[in-house]
Each structure stands twice: as C-alpha cells, then as structure tokens.
C-alpha cells in the first residue's frame with residue numbers, strides 16, 4: 001500500500017522502485033491534479049492520462065502507473081504553476097501556449113500566480129543544478145498540491161516526467177512529499193516513451209517549444225552547452 005494514500009487504497013506507489021501489477025480492476029480517483037510544465041509536454045501526457053491515447057495504456061479509459069497499477073480519473077484539471085521560468089516574457093510565452101491549447105480543446109485548466117520571487121527564495125541557498133532542481137520541484141508541487149486539496153482533488157502528478165531531461169527520482173520524492181502533506185495520493189507514470197510524439201505534435205501544431213528548462217540558470221547553462229558543441 002502506498003505510504004501517501006490517505007484513503008488507504010491498494011495503490012502500490014513506491015516511486016523509487018518498480019513493482020508488478022497488483023490490481024486487476026482500475027482504481028478510480030475522483031479528481032486528478034495534473035501539474036503542467038509546458039504545452040509540448042502536456043499534449044501526450046494529458047491524452048494518456050485521460051485515456052485518449054490507446055497505445056501505452058491498458059485501455060477502457062484507464063492507465064498504468066509506473067508500478068503497473070491500473071488507475072482512472074473522473075476529472076482531470078491541468079494546473080500551470082511555474083514560477084521558475086524566467087525572464088517573464090518567456091514565462092508568458094509558455095503560459096499562453098498552454099492556455100491556448102488547453103482552452104481550444106475544452107480541457108479543464110487553471111493558471112496559478114506567477115511568483116518568481118518565491119522561487120528565488122526557495123532556491124537561493126544552493127543554485128547548483130540538481131540541488132536547485134529539487135527545491136524547484138518541491139515548491140511547484142507544494143503549491144499545486146495545496147491548491148488541489150482545496151479544490152477537492154484526491155491525486156497528484158506532473159507532466160514533467162515525460163521529459164528525459166528531468167530528474168525522475170527527485171520528482172517522485174518531491175511529489176510524494178507534497179501529496180502527503182496535502183492529503184493527496186501521488187501517482188508516478190512512465191511517460192517518457194511519449195516524449196518524441198508529444199514534441200512532434202507540438203511542432204506540427206505550431207506550439208511554442210522552448211530550448212531550455214525554465215530558470216535563468218538553465219538558460220545560461222544551455223547557451224554554454226551549445227557554444228561548446
């Protein structure tokens with residue numbers, strides 16, 4: 001059983017390890033809070049989680065967690081909260097790409113406050129890649145989880161895990177802690193096989209695709225990497 005499932009359901013959400021499937025019937029969650037990092041990562045993540053993409057899931061509207069548990073959701077709300085993104089013009093560009101895509105399709109979505117000062121405060125003690133990323137995940141998931149709990153959500157996950165550039169283990173640790181603190185169930189999914197398709201769709205749809213993770217540090221690091229190629 002998950003150590004963060006307040007309802008005590010048989011969700012074996014051991015995010016750091018792989019376990020075999022233990023449920024035959026999908027576990028139904030009332031309301032999934034889906035943290036969204038950007039529109040390109042959102043495309044395939046949402047379709048998979050909503051059961052719209054039949055390829056990798058068990059079918060019939062349910063999907064597998066990374067532990068092989070079939071789950072399904074009555075409602076999904078996509079939540080954009082990314083105070084890590086800078087400069088502000090870049091934030092607005094990414095945010096607006098998400099709003100346009102989600103709005104055009106009628107997907108339930110919300111944008112939380114852009115509060116970059118809070119992100120700076122959360123990461124100021126150690127700005128090294130890795131350490132700052134953990135603090136970055138912590139803040140984003142804490143805020144989204146708190147908002148989700150107020151709205152009556154019972155599960156939390158993120159589109160960040162579709163990206164091969166993100167730290168999957170740190171995401172799971174941060175997500176699980178934030179979910180537990182808010183009384184939600186954290187769910188991990190193996191979304192990375194969908195990454196290429198999600199990027200391809202974004203390109204075809206003309207959706208803005210950024211070339212750095214989000215913070216100004218990652219912008220500089222990316223520029224340095226490209227300069228040394």
Ligand code: SF4
Nearest residue numbers: 133136213214215218
């Ligand atoms: S590189 Fe990405 S995950 Fe790491 S701190 Fe910057 S924005 Fe956050």
